[in-house]
Amino acid sequence: xxxxxxxxxxxxxxxxxxxxxxxxxxxxxxxxxxxxxxxxxxxxxxxxxxxxxxxxxxxxxxxxxxxxxxxxxxxxxxxxxxxxxxxxxxxxxxxxxxxxxxxxxxxxxxxxxxxxxxxxxxxxxxxxxxxxxxxxxxxxxxxxxxxxxxxxxxxxxxxxxxxxxxxxxxxxxxxxxxxxxxxxxxxxxxxxxxxxxxxxxxxxxxxxxxxxxxx
Numbered sequence: 776x777x778x779x780x781x782x783x784x785x786x787x788x789x790x791x792x793x794x795x796x797x798x799x800x801x802x803x804x805x806x807x808x809x810x811x812x813x814x815x816x817x818x819x820x821x822x823x824x825x826x827x828x829x830x831x832x833x834x835x836x837x838x839x840x841x842x843x844x845x846x847x848x849x850x851x852x853x854x855x856x857x858x859x860x861x862x863x864x865x866x867x868x869x870x871x872x873x874x875x876x877x878x879x880x881x882x883x884x885x886x887x888x889x890x891x892x893x894x895x896x897x898x899x900x901x902x903x904x905x906x907x908x909x910x911x912x913x914x915x916x917x918x919x920x921x922x923x924x925x926x927x928x929x930x931x932x933x934x935x936x937x938x939x940x941x942x943x944x945x946x947x948x949x950x951x952x953x954x955x956x957x958x959x960x961x962x963x964x965x966x967x968x969x970x971x972x973x974x975x976x977x978x979x980x981x982x983x984x985x986x987x988x989x990x
Contacts, residue, residue, distance in 0.1 A: 777814030780844040781961065782821060782884075784831065785851035788892075788953075789822025793944035801849075803947075804954035811958065812967055819845065827855045827863060828871035835875045839882040847964075848879055849957050851889040851931070853917075854943065857909040865909075869916045876924050887960050888921055889953070890914045890932040895942050927960050 783789050783801040791799025801818035808816040821838055823830070831852055839848070852872075856863035863871075872888070879886040891910045894903075914932055921928040931953060938949030945953065 779808070779814055779816045779846070780842065781808075781816065781818045781847045781849060782838065782842050782845035783818055783849045783851070783957075784835070784838060785822045785849075785889075786826040786855050787822065787824040788854060788944060788950075789820060789849075789851050790824055791820070791822070791950065792824060793940035794947050794950055795940065796947040798947055798950060800851075800945075800950040800953040800957070803951045804849075804958050807951075807954055807958040808961070811962060818849075822851075825855055826852065827861055828852050828868055828875075829856070829863060832871045832874045836878045836882070839878060839884055846885060847887060847961050848884045849887050849889065849929075850875060851953075853891040853910070853913045856913065857891070857906045859903065859905065862909065865912045865916060868913050869920070872916060872920055876920060876926065880924070885927075885964060887927045887929050887957060887964075888917055889929045889957070890917050892931050892934050892945075895936045895939055927964060929956050929960050931956065 781801070781804070783804075789800065791797070791802070799820055799822070801820040801822075804818045805816045808818075819842060839845075850872075853868065855861055856868055876886060876888075891913050893907045893910055910932070917928060920926070934945070934949060934952060938945055938952055940946040940949070
Protein backbone atom coordinates (compact mmCIF):
# COMPACT_ATOMS: atom_id res chain seq x y z
CA UNK A 776 0.00 0.00 0.00
CA UNK A 777 1.12 3.53 -0.77
CA UNK A 778 1.74 5.64 2.35
CA UNK A 779 1.67 9.45 2.27
CA UNK A 780 2.37 11.99 5.02
CA UNK A 781 1.22 15.64 4.88
CA UNK A 782 2.24 18.15 7.55
CA UNK A 783 -0.35 20.83 8.38
CA UNK A 784 0.95 23.86 10.27
CA UNK A 785 -1.21 26.69 11.54
CA UNK A 786 -3.24 28.24 14.34
CA UNK A 787 -6.63 27.44 15.88
CA UNK A 788 -8.25 26.98 12.46
CA UNK A 789 -5.81 24.18 11.67
CA UNK A 790 -6.22 22.83 15.19
CA UNK A 791 -9.97 22.51 14.57
CA UNK A 792 -11.40 25.05 17.03
CA UNK A 793 -15.20 25.45 16.90
CA UNK A 794 -15.69 22.39 14.65
CA UNK A 795 -19.19 21.12 15.41
CA UNK A 796 -18.08 17.53 14.75
CA UNK A 797 -14.87 17.82 16.79
CA UNK A 798 -12.83 17.40 13.63
CA UNK A 799 -10.34 19.58 11.74
CA UNK A 800 -9.34 20.26 8.16
CA UNK A 801 -6.26 17.96 8.35
CA UNK A 802 -8.46 15.08 9.51
CA UNK A 803 -11.04 15.77 6.80
CA UNK A 804 -8.25 15.97 4.22
CA UNK A 805 -7.14 12.42 4.99
CA UNK A 806 -10.54 11.12 3.91
CA UNK A 807 -10.66 13.32 0.82
CA UNK A 808 -7.21 12.22 -0.36
CA UNK A 809 -7.84 8.54 0.28
CA UNK A 810 -11.18 8.69 -1.53
CA UNK A 811 -9.55 10.55 -4.43
CA UNK A 812 -6.45 8.47 -5.11
CA UNK A 813 -6.44 5.61 -2.64
CA UNK A 814 -3.51 4.56 -0.54
CA UNK A 815 -3.05 5.60 3.07
CA UNK A 816 -2.79 9.30 3.93
CA UNK A 817 -1.82 10.75 7.30
CA UNK A 818 -2.32 14.51 7.66
CA UNK A 819 -0.46 15.59 10.78
CA UNK A 820 -2.07 18.42 12.74
CA UNK A 821 0.44 20.94 14.12
CA UNK A 822 -2.06 23.72 14.73
CA UNK A 823 -1.68 25.78 17.91
CA UNK A 824 -4.47 28.02 19.17
CA UNK A 825 -3.51 31.70 19.20
CA UNK A 826 -0.32 31.27 17.20
CA UNK A 827 0.97 34.06 14.98
CA UNK A 828 3.61 34.01 12.25
CA UNK A 829 5.98 35.51 14.84
CA UNK A 830 5.52 32.30 16.81
CA UNK A 831 5.75 29.87 13.92
CA UNK A 832 9.21 31.04 12.82
CA UNK A 833 10.53 29.76 16.16
CA UNK A 834 9.40 26.18 15.53
CA UNK A 835 8.97 25.84 11.78
CA UNK A 836 12.35 24.38 10.88
CA UNK A 837 12.20 22.01 13.85
CA UNK A 838 8.81 20.77 12.68
CA UNK A 839 10.17 20.02 9.22
CA UNK A 840 12.99 18.01 10.80
CA UNK A 841 10.55 16.26 13.14
CA UNK A 842 8.56 14.82 10.23
CA UNK A 843 11.08 13.84 7.52
CA UNK A 844 8.49 11.55 5.87
CA UNK A 845 6.20 14.46 5.02
CA UNK A 846 6.53 15.44 1.38
CA UNK A 847 3.99 18.26 1.48
CA UNK A 848 3.47 21.02 4.03
CA UNK A 849 0.23 23.00 4.29
CA UNK A 850 0.88 26.45 5.79
CA UNK A 851 -2.17 28.32 7.09
CA UNK A 852 -1.23 31.22 9.40
CA UNK A 853 -1.99 34.90 9.80
CA UNK A 854 -5.44 35.27 11.34
CA UNK A 855 -4.04 36.06 14.79
CA UNK A 856 -1.46 38.44 13.33
CA UNK A 857 -4.35 40.67 12.31
CA UNK A 858 -5.76 41.11 15.84
CA UNK A 859 -5.62 44.59 17.37
CA UNK A 860 -3.56 43.30 20.29
CA UNK A 861 -1.07 41.63 17.93
CA UNK A 862 -1.10 43.80 14.82
CA UNK A 863 1.96 42.24 13.22
CA UNK A 864 3.61 44.79 10.91
CA UNK A 865 3.37 43.84 7.25
CA UNK A 866 7.15 43.81 6.84
CA UNK A 867 7.45 41.44 9.78
CA UNK A 868 4.74 39.18 8.39
CA UNK A 869 6.64 39.06 5.11
CA UNK A 870 9.92 38.15 6.85
CA UNK A 871 8.19 35.45 8.87
CA UNK A 872 6.57 33.88 5.83
CA UNK A 873 9.74 34.11 3.76
CA UNK A 874 11.68 32.38 6.54
CA UNK A 875 9.23 29.47 6.41
CA UNK A 876 9.41 29.33 2.63
CA UNK A 877 13.21 29.20 2.63
CA UNK A 878 13.20 26.56 5.36
CA UNK A 879 10.89 24.43 3.22
CA UNK A 880 13.21 24.79 0.25
CA UNK A 881 16.24 23.78 2.34
CA UNK A 882 14.39 20.73 3.70
CA UNK A 883 13.10 19.91 0.19
CA UNK A 884 9.43 20.11 1.13
CA UNK A 885 6.62 21.19 -1.17
CA UNK A 886 4.92 24.13 0.55
CA UNK A 887 1.28 25.02 -0.01
CA UNK A 888 0.34 28.43 1.39
CA UNK A 889 -3.25 29.26 2.26
CA UNK A 890 -4.45 32.83 2.00
CA UNK A 891 -6.00 34.30 5.15
CA UNK A 892 -9.81 34.30 5.49
CA UNK A 893 -11.59 37.57 6.19
CA UNK A 894 -13.57 38.19 9.34
CA UNK A 895 -17.26 37.67 8.68
CA UNK A 896 -18.72 38.00 12.14
CA UNK A 897 -18.69 40.22 15.21
CA UNK A 898 -18.51 37.64 17.99
CA UNK A 899 -14.84 38.22 18.78
CA UNK A 900 -14.16 41.72 20.17
CA UNK A 901 -10.50 41.67 19.16
CA UNK A 902 -11.45 41.65 15.49
CA UNK A 903 -12.91 44.62 13.62
CA UNK A 904 -12.78 46.45 10.30
CA UNK A 905 -9.07 47.11 10.71
CA UNK A 906 -8.53 43.37 11.01
CA UNK A 907 -9.72 42.75 7.47
CA UNK A 908 -7.59 45.62 6.23
CA UNK A 909 -4.54 43.92 7.73
CA UNK A 910 -5.63 40.58 6.30
CA UNK A 911 -5.76 42.18 2.88
CA UNK A 912 -2.18 43.46 3.26
CA UNK A 913 -0.96 40.06 4.47
CA UNK A 914 -2.63 38.31 1.55
CA UNK A 915 -0.87 40.68 -0.83
CA UNK A 916 2.44 39.49 0.62
CA UNK A 917 1.35 35.86 0.29
CA UNK A 918 0.57 36.47 -3.39
CA UNK A 919 3.93 38.14 -4.01
CA UNK A 920 6.02 35.54 -2.20
CA UNK A 921 4.20 32.60 -3.80
CA UNK A 922 4.91 34.15 -7.19
CA UNK A 923 8.55 34.88 -6.29
CA UNK A 924 9.25 31.31 -5.16
CA UNK A 925 6.86 29.57 -7.59
CA UNK A 926 4.77 28.15 -4.76
CA UNK A 927 1.21 26.89 -4.88
CA UNK A 928 -1.18 29.36 -3.26
CA UNK A 929 -4.43 27.91 -1.90
CA UNK A 930 -7.19 30.52 -2.04
CA UNK A 931 -9.10 30.61 1.26
CA UNK A 932 -10.03 34.28 1.51
CA UNK A 933 -13.28 33.80 -0.40
CA UNK A 934 -14.94 31.24 1.90
CA UNK A 935 -18.69 31.73 2.23
CA UNK A 936 -20.14 33.12 5.45
CA UNK A 937 -22.18 29.94 5.96
CA UNK A 938 -18.92 28.00 6.48
CA UNK A 939 -18.02 30.00 9.59
CA UNK A 940 -18.97 29.02 13.12
CA UNK A 941 -18.40 32.41 14.77
CA UNK A 942 -17.28 34.73 12.00
CA UNK A 943 -13.63 33.80 12.50
CA UNK A 944 -13.39 30.04 13.02
CA UNK A 945 -15.10 27.45 10.84
CA UNK A 946 -17.72 24.78 11.23
CA UNK A 947 -17.20 21.25 9.91
CA UNK A 948 -18.44 22.21 6.45
CA UNK A 949 -15.90 25.01 6.43
CA UNK A 950 -13.07 22.75 7.51
CA UNK A 951 -14.11 20.23 4.85
CA UNK A 952 -13.98 22.95 2.20
CA UNK A 953 -10.53 24.04 3.37
CA UNK A 954 -9.41 20.40 3.28
CA UNK A 955 -10.81 20.01 -0.23
CA UNK A 956 -8.86 22.99 -1.54
CA UNK A 957 -5.56 21.91 -0.01
CA UNK A 958 -6.14 18.35 -1.24
CA UNK A 959 -6.84 19.52 -4.77
CA UNK A 960 -3.62 21.55 -4.77
CA UNK A 961 -1.60 18.57 -3.53
CA UNK A 962 -3.07 16.19 -6.09
CA UNK A 963 -2.56 18.68 -8.90
CA UNK A 964 1.08 19.09 -7.89
CA UNK A 965 1.47 15.31 -7.94
CA UNK A 966 0.01 15.15 -11.44
CA UNK A 967 -3.32 13.53 -10.60
CA UNK A 968 -6.47 14.32 -12.51
CA UNK A 969 -10.03 13.14 -11.96
CA UNK A 970 -9.75 10.16 -14.31
CA UNK A 971 -6.42 8.95 -12.98
CA UNK A 972 -7.68 9.40 -9.42
CA UNK A 973 -10.67 7.19 -10.09
CA UNK A 974 -8.49 4.56 -11.73
CA UNK A 975 -6.10 4.58 -8.77
CA UNK A 976 -8.91 4.02 -6.29
CA UNK A 977 -10.28 1.13 -8.36
CA UNK A 978 -6.83 -0.46 -8.57
CA UNK A 979 -6.29 -0.10 -4.83
CA UNK A 980 -9.67 -1.62 -4.11
CA UNK A 981 -8.85 -4.57 -6.39
CA UNK A 982 -5.51 -5.10 -4.63
CA UNK A 983 -7.21 -5.00 -1.25
CA UNK A 984 -9.84 -7.50 -2.35
CA UNK A 985 -7.19 -9.84 -3.74
CA UNK A 986 -5.23 -9.59 -0.50
CA UNK A 987 -8.31 -10.45 1.56
CA UNK A 988 -9.17 -13.43 -0.65
CA UNK A 989 -5.67 -14.86 -0.14
CA UNK A 990 -5.75 -14.48 3.64
